[in-house]
Amino acid sequence: MIEDIRQYLKEIEEFNATDPKLIEDFRIKFLSKKGILNDLFAKFKDVPNEQKREVGQALNTLKTSAAEKIETLKSSGQSQDEGGVFEDFTRPGMPIELGARHPISVVRNRIVEIFKRIGFALSEGPEIEDDWHNFTALNLPEYHPARDMQDTFFIEKDPDFLLRTHTSSVQIRFMENHKPPMRILSPGRVYRNEAISSRSHAMFHQIEGLYVDKNVSFADLKQTLQYFTTELFGKSKIRLRPSYFPFTEPSAEVDVYWGLETETDYRITKGTGWLEIMGCGMVDPNVLKNVGIDPEEYSGYAFGMGIERIALLLYQIGDIRLYFENDIRFLEQFEAEFGW
Structure with a gap:
């Protein structure tokens, strides 16, 4: 040896x-x-x-x-x-860069967290939806003129199926399978056959809320929205303008008072100080009937907002297309938001 x-x-x-x-x-x-x-x-x-x-x-x-x-x-x-x-073996290794959450995810998580504090639970559903859950059950029967408000991507081989135009379809599915009281949030991607521009896109994200119980009133809805806008924007002054949605009655658009302290404030509010952030209303009795809930015993409210629109306001971004281009120079600006 x-x-x-x-x-x-x-x-x-x-x-x-x-x-x-x-x-x-x-x-x-x-x-x-x-x-x-x-x-x-x-x-x-x-x-x-x-x-x-x-x-x-x-x-x-x-x-x-x-x-x-x-x-x-x-x-x-x-x-x-x-x-x-x-x-050179003595040189330090290449640093491993940590990623950051996408700004849409940051805003979505922030909204969900705010509503979770007051008892809202998450509910999700399919992005390919049928006509009943996307339209008919929401008080939009066939040939209803309000269907024209939402330019739809239909599945060519079966026109009864489509890419959902709103996350309200999730609320229908939830109400079909649960009994009141219910308090849910339904975030997700939705699709509209619209021209892509700096302010609109064919795919975007919505988050909608629904509360159904005995003796739910419009005052309850307003108080919920007041809490939400204060928590998210730090601004407590809101106003509700009469509007029309087929699945709520009465319906309203919600504006938050942004203020007129800077030149940017004048630009984004067109000199009024007010910004529209969402739509809302009391659930139409016909919708409750369609899912087997007695409108004589129960009432409810619903609201919905586009997450991209909220993110544009929070981050003062002027072009919605930036959210979908995956430009690393844009996304790196949100590294500080990793915790959300």
């Missing part, structure tokens, strides 16, 4: 390489679990007692020599790869 060790010591002394792969192969040959040194140490138990001292010292010398040789080659300053490019 002593002679073998001497041969290995000579091999280690004569070995020289700059290629990282050759250095790694050399390390594996001598120092890996199946390497030469492990094999020699395994045979050491069979060495006669009178030779153990000499052989043991030689094994330790071999192990030290192999380790030092590898370390010397690695830290020699430079190693050349096959392409002739020198790599």
Whole structure:
């Protein structure tokens, strides 16, 4: 065994390489679990007692020599790869960059968190929807003129199926399978066959809320919206303007008073100080009937908003298309929002 060790010591002394792969192969040959040194140490138990001292010292010398040789080659300053490019092993490694949440996810999570504090639970549904859940059950029977308000992507092979135009369909599915009281939020992607511009897109995100129970009133709705706008925007002054939605009666548009403190405020509010943020209303009795809930016993309110629109306001972004282009220069601006 002593002679073998001497041969290995000579091999280690004569070995020289700059290629990282050759250095790694050399390390594996001598120092890996199946390497030469492990094999020699395994045979050491069979060495006669009178030779153990000499052989043991030689094994330790071999192990030290192999380790030092590898370390010397690695830290020699430079190693050349096959392409002739020198790599400095002493340089620190490339940093691993942490990602950040997309601004749409940041705003969605913030809205969900606000409503969770007052008892709203999440409910989600399919993005490919049927006519009943997307239109008819929501008080939009066939040929109803209000259907023209939503330019729809229909599935060509089956016109009864479509890409949902709002997340109100999730509320229908929930009410069909649950009994009041219910208090839910339904966030998700929706689709409209619209021209893409700085203010609109064919795909965007909505989040809608529904509360159904006994004796729910419009005052309850207003108080909920007052709480939400104060928590999200830090602005408590709101107004509700009469509007029309087929699935709520009465219906209203919600404006928040943004103020006129800066030139930007004048621009985004068109000099009025007010910004429209969502639509709302009391659930139409026909909708409750369609899902098997007695409108004589129960009432409810609903509201809905576009997440992109809220994000445009919060971050003062002028073009909705930026959210869908995955431009790293744009997304890096939201790294501080990782916690949401």
